[in-house]
Amino acid sequence: MSTRAQPAATPPPPEAETEQAGPDRAALSAGARQERRLGWLLCAPAVVVMIAVTAYPIGYAVYLSLQRYDLRFPGQAKFVGLSNYGSVLSSPFWWDAFWVTLFITAVSVTIELVLGMGLALVMHRTIFWRGVVRTSVLIPYGIVTVVAAFSWQYAWTPELGYLAALLPSGEAPLTEQWPALWLIILAEVWKTTPFMALLLLAGLALVPEETLKAAMVDGATAWQRFTKVMLPLMKPAILVALLFRTLDAFRIFDNIYILTAGAQGTGSLSILGYDNLFTSLNLGIGSAISVLIFICVGIIAFAFVKLFGTAAPGAEVKR
Amino acid sequence: MAAAGKTHAARWGVLNVVVVLYALFPVWWIAALSFKDPGTLTDGDYIPRDWTLENYRGIFDTSEFTRALINSIGIALIATVIAVALGTMAAYAVARLRFPGKRVLIGMSLLIAMFPPISLVSPLFNIERIIGIFDTWIGLIIPYMTFSLPLAIYTLSAFFREIPWDLEKAAKVDGATPAQAFRLVIAPLAAPGVFTTAILVFIFCWNDFLFAISLTSTEAARTVPAAIAFFTGSSQFQQPTGSIAAAAVVITIPIIVFVLLFQRRIVAGLTSGAVKG
Numbered sequence: 001m002s003t004r005a006q007p008a009a010t011p012p013p014p015e016a017e018t019e020q021a022g023p024d025r026a027a028l029s030a031g032a033r034q035e036r037r038l039g040w041l042l043c044a045p046a047v048v049v050m051i052a053v054t055a056y057p058i059g060y061a062v063y064l065s066l067q068r069y070d071l072r073f074p075g076q077a078k079f080v081g082l083s084n085y086g087s088v089l090s091s092p093f094w095w096d097a098f099w100v101t102l103f104i105t106a107v108s109v110t111i112e113l114v115l116g117m118g119l120a121l122v123m124h125r126t127i128f129w130r131g132v133v134r135t136s137v138l139i140p141y142g143i144v145t146v147v148a149a150f151s152w153q154y155a156w157t158p159e160l161g162y163l164a165a166l167l168p169s170g171e172a173p174l175t176e177q178w179p180a181l182w183l184i185i186l187a188e189v190w191k192t193t194p195f196m197a198l199l200l201l202a203g204l205a206l207v208p209e210e211t212l213k214a215a216m217v218d219g220a221t222a223w224q225r226f227t228k229v230m231l232p233l234m235k236p237a238i239l240v241a242l243l244f245r246t247l248d249a250f251r252i253f254d255n256i257y258i259l260t261a262g263a264q265g266t267g268s269l270s271i272l273g274y275d276n277l278f279t280s281l282n283l284g285i286g287s288a289i290s291v292l293i294f295i296c297v298g299i300i301a302f303a304f305v306k307l308f309g310t311a312a313p314g315a316e317v318k319r
Numbered sequence: 320m321a322a323a324g325k326t327h328a329a330r331w332g333v334l335n336v337v338v339v340l341y342a343l344f345p346v347w348w349i350a351a352l353s354f355k356d357p358g359t360l361t362d363g364d365y366i367p368r369d370w371t372l373e374n375y376r377g378i379f380d381t382s383e384f385t386r387a388l389i390n391s392i393g394i395a396l397i398a399t400v401i402a403v404a405l406g407t408m409a410a411y412a413v414a415r416l417r418f419p420g421k422r423v424l425i426g427m428s429l430l431i432a433m434f435p436p437i438s439l440v441s442p443l444f445n446i447e448r449i450i451g452i453f454d455t456w457i458g459l460i461i462p463y464m465t466f467s468l469p470l471a472i473y474t475l476s477a478f479f480r481e482i483p484w485d486l487e488k489a490a491k492v493d494g495a496t497p498a499q500a501f502r503l504v505i506a507p508l509a510a511p512g513v514f515t516t517a518i519l520v521f522i523f524c525w526n527d528f529l530f531a532i533s534l535t536s537t538e539a540a541r542t543v544p545a546a547i548a549f550f551t552g553s554s555q556f557q558q559p560t561g562s563i564a565a566a567a568v569v570i571t572i573p574i575i576v577f578v579l580l581f582q583r584r585i586v587a588g589l590t591s592g593a594v595k596g
Binding site (some may be wrong): 002032034035036038039040041042045046047049050051053054057058060061064085096119122123125126127128129131132133135136137138139140141144145146147148150152154155159160167190194195198200201202244247250251252254257258270273277278281283285286287289290291293294296297301 | 325328331332335338339341342343345346348349352353360361365405406407408409410411413414416417418419421422424427428431432433434435436437438439441443444445447461462464465468476482497498499522525526528529532533543544547548560563564567569574577578579582585588589590591
């Protein structure tokens with residue numbers, strides 16, 4: 001308080017006129033105070049809700065993860081330190097789910113990037129039917145994931161599906177690990193490529209037409225124009241799209257739940273967490289898994305921001 | 320030259336058809352299934368031979384589906400209204416006002432946008448059981464609202480940055496307080512952005528599956544995506560394929576209507592944050 005009572009101690013900004021600094025500053029700070037109060041008032045409800053529903057529960061999850069807390073034996077609840085983490089990390093179930101999740105994430109995001117870029121270019125360049133194409137592409141994004149997953153499940157169900165009909169009879173791809181994993185990826189890619197494509201389309205709009213024409217005049221081939229001109233200019237949009245899709249793919253749940261329910265070694269980390277909670281009703285272990293998944297996502301986000309310098313979407317960019 | 324132009328156009332035509340088929344075929348396929356009667360379900364035709372509404376009649380006969388549909392509509396609508404109201408206030412502050420803590424707010428919403436929902440399922444399950452909102456509407460509205468707040472804040476602050484704020488200044492010169500300037504001048508201009516955000520948030524809530532199956536246990540609050548995962552056939556020897564297909568079509572219709580009507584706006588809303596980020 002005492003330091004704030006002596007505004008004279010802080011040197012006035014060089015451009016300010018010395019004589020008018022006093023009253024001007026007072027008027028400004030009154031306005032600024034009002035602005036500040038309004039800012040806090042307007043943000044307060046959103047902040048309170050976000051903290052109450054995410055920060056508090058994740059703290060509670062950390063607390064639960066340090067307890068033996070099995071809903072079938074509530075009387076045995078007690079503090080067990082890190083032993084739940086030990087059980088999870090030494091269990092093959094965790095590591096199987098971890099590698100499955102990583103595999104699905106890496107493969108589907110890679111395919112989505114390539115396919116999404118293709119889709120974005122078609123949407124960007126096509127002359128006729130542009131509206132129809134863009135509207136169609138939005139539909140997989142908007143459709144309920146569970147519905148999409150059922151469509152793919154039925155497509156591969158022997159006797160029922162058009163895709164299963166292409167296979168030799170007796171084949172049921174969803175009952176074997178590797179075919180099932182690829183079908184999960186297919187369903188994921190179909191559902192979320194449009195999202196990737198739309199973000200990339202926004203990035204394409206950042207590439208000035210004149211720059212491309214200039215490159216063309218200089219004799220750059222189409223491929224050179226794409227890799228040397230378009231990709232570098234689109235880098236921010238590509239990184240944001242990759243970050244969002246990677247984190248989203250990492251928490252894959254709906255598709256797997258419908259297609260295989262995690263059978264035949266196709267369960268992701270989210271499926272593992274769900275099963276521990278609702279099949280074995282073990283809140284301690286389930287919470288330890290929750291916290292570990294949270295940490296994984298944190299590491300991915302941190303790596304993206306640090307390694308690639310992804311700017312926070314919506315944040316003001318430092319230029 | 321003309322021939323070259325023609326092959327060019329033809330190539331784009333083929334590409335466009337491929338893209339449209341890629342996007343729509345799986346949707347058409349499940350719609351076709353929903354119109355087949357049990358006898359022709361496995362005939363593999365892409366267009367049903369005998370159209371029937373039997374599957375639709377079947378699902379609307381049971382309370383399981385109608386109840387879930389009411390839950391879905393009610394929960395998604397309420398969560399959307401609250402999230403958009405809170406998001407509008409925060410986004411206005413983010414886009415327009417200078418105040419300490421703004422960066423923290425932006426960082427926090429970004430963090431929540433990336434939050435793995437499964438990490439919240441076990442603590443929320445227990446908290447909701449303890450305070451007695453497990454398996455109720457409010458028990459789903461709260462997480463939906465929270466997870467769509469970052470989306471609302473981002474898209475809205477992007478929209479808000481494009482509003483000509485000189486109008487607000489003019490209002491203030493004429494003696495309006497900041498609150499009045501917001502309510503009387505800016506809010507009407509922001510309405511299209513708010514509406515677009517509401518559609519995005521609604522789609523988000525409508526789609527959720529993980530919270531819907533984790534935080535409900537009966538028909539009281541179970542939404543359609545969760546309900547169709549638990550559908551059973553009318554006898555235990557019958558697969559509920561037709562019913563699931565019909566239910567799937569019913570919950571897809573609102574999305575298709577939104578997309579058809581507001582395609583341009585939805586694209587703008589989804590991408591505005593990404594380009595500026």
